[in-house]
Amino acid sequence: MSSRSRARDTIRLTGLTATGHHGVFDFEKREGQIFQVDAALTLDFSAAGRSDDLADTVSYVEIAELIHAAIVGKPFDLIEALADHLAREILRTDERLAAAEVTVHKPEAPLTQSFHDVSVTARRDRTDIDRTDIAAPQDLAQRPGADPDAAPSTEVTSVLALGSNLGESAVTLASAVAALERAEQVRVLRQSPIAKTSPVGGPAAQPDFHNQVIEIATTLSPHALLAQTQQIEQDHHRARGAENGEVRWGPRTLDIDIITYGPERISSLTLQVPHPRAGTRGFVLVPWSWMDPQAQLDGTPVAELARHAADAPGVEPLESLR
Known part of the structure; x- marks a missing residue:
């Protein structure tokens, strides 16, 4: 049984904050605002618990780097799109991750009402990534070297x-x-x-x-x-x-x-x-x-x-x- 199939442990990052330029309105993209991201990663870190070795788990420093880069990076119109992007990219960082839950908070959203926060949560698991990465048969036929152990026929x-x-x-x-x-x-x-x-x-x-x-x-x-x-x-x-x-x-x-x-x-x-x-x-x-x-x-x-x-x-x- 793979460690991914036994995954029942969680790594959490809460309140990672940075200024981004996400939003539907021009002034949001121009002026920017504060965004906060929470992430919960599902995996099996029993091996790390026994070895006390970073190599046996997923580094939260690496995930924090990815989240920060996405907040300050290329703007999205919707925080739903930002949350979906982050959940998928987090899963792609390490095959040991079984699932990722990402919540994007937009506490300065352009609402006229009094409020504390607007947030969305994306939950993605490995099947979501596997589906998006499957190429059509004709594409695979045109891509020599898809097998990492197979040498290409040309440079x-x-x-x-x-x-x-x-x-x-x-x-x-x-x-x-x-x-x-x-x-x-x-x-x-x-x-x-x-x-x-x-x-x-x-x-x-x-x-x-x-x-x-x-x-x-x-x-x-x-x-x-x-x-x-x-x-x-x-x-x-x-x-x-x-x-x-x-x-x-x-x-x-x-x-x-x-x-x-x-x-x-x-x-x-x-x-x-x-x-x-x-x-x-x-x-x-x-x-x-x-x-x-x-x-x-x-x-x-x-x-x-x-x-x-x-x-x-x-x-x-x-x-x-x-």
Whole structure:
């Protein structure tokens, strides 16, 4: 029996507050107002209860980051749409989540009557996500590599995001790109300028990150590409997992994430593509937009997503862009 089928535990976030620009009226989108979000996540965290290891549960820091980015991000007309979007995106962050309940509060709603709050609640479970992610048979036939262990018949373009904030980070990123250039079945097509970014989540006292986005062409399967990037991380002294002293979103010598793999949507225990949080992370989106101003992620221009990312103001080029 899977842990998801045994899910009866709950993680709650209550009263996460930020200013957003959601609403039907023009002045709501122009001036903005306060929104609050409560989220209840259903899962089985008995393994974490026994191990006391963050790797065995879902990080509420990650969920809070996603919620905040949605509140301050692309405006919705209806809070119903915002709640639905959040519930689905939360479930997509981790396959161990069985259900998500999201309540969006709009305490400054444009009502003439005296009131305390207006809120809506969306309840979504894994079947809602599974239904929306099922492609038509003809689409699957046109998408080689949907199986994460199957190598594509022709080269696939993939976008990778690199980050480092320990040691000589700029040197480390250059070394990682060089390692990818030497790797079999991988060609580096282009790379962004290096960005200096403020840390997002994790311990407050840690050095700024250096981030870079690169585009490659590869005939490796998704899982083989993941193995290749993790080997490069290991070669640069990356220690994965809490048992090796790694803190989630903490300092690290090198981090390589697979953001896209052609047009594929991949969901396995070790890999989710497109990366489920790439669309809210300025430290990915901003350098990506420098590298490719026409790039899109799930049909939305990357440059537009970058403008709405909460952490985008903290992303700056290490050297002046020409």
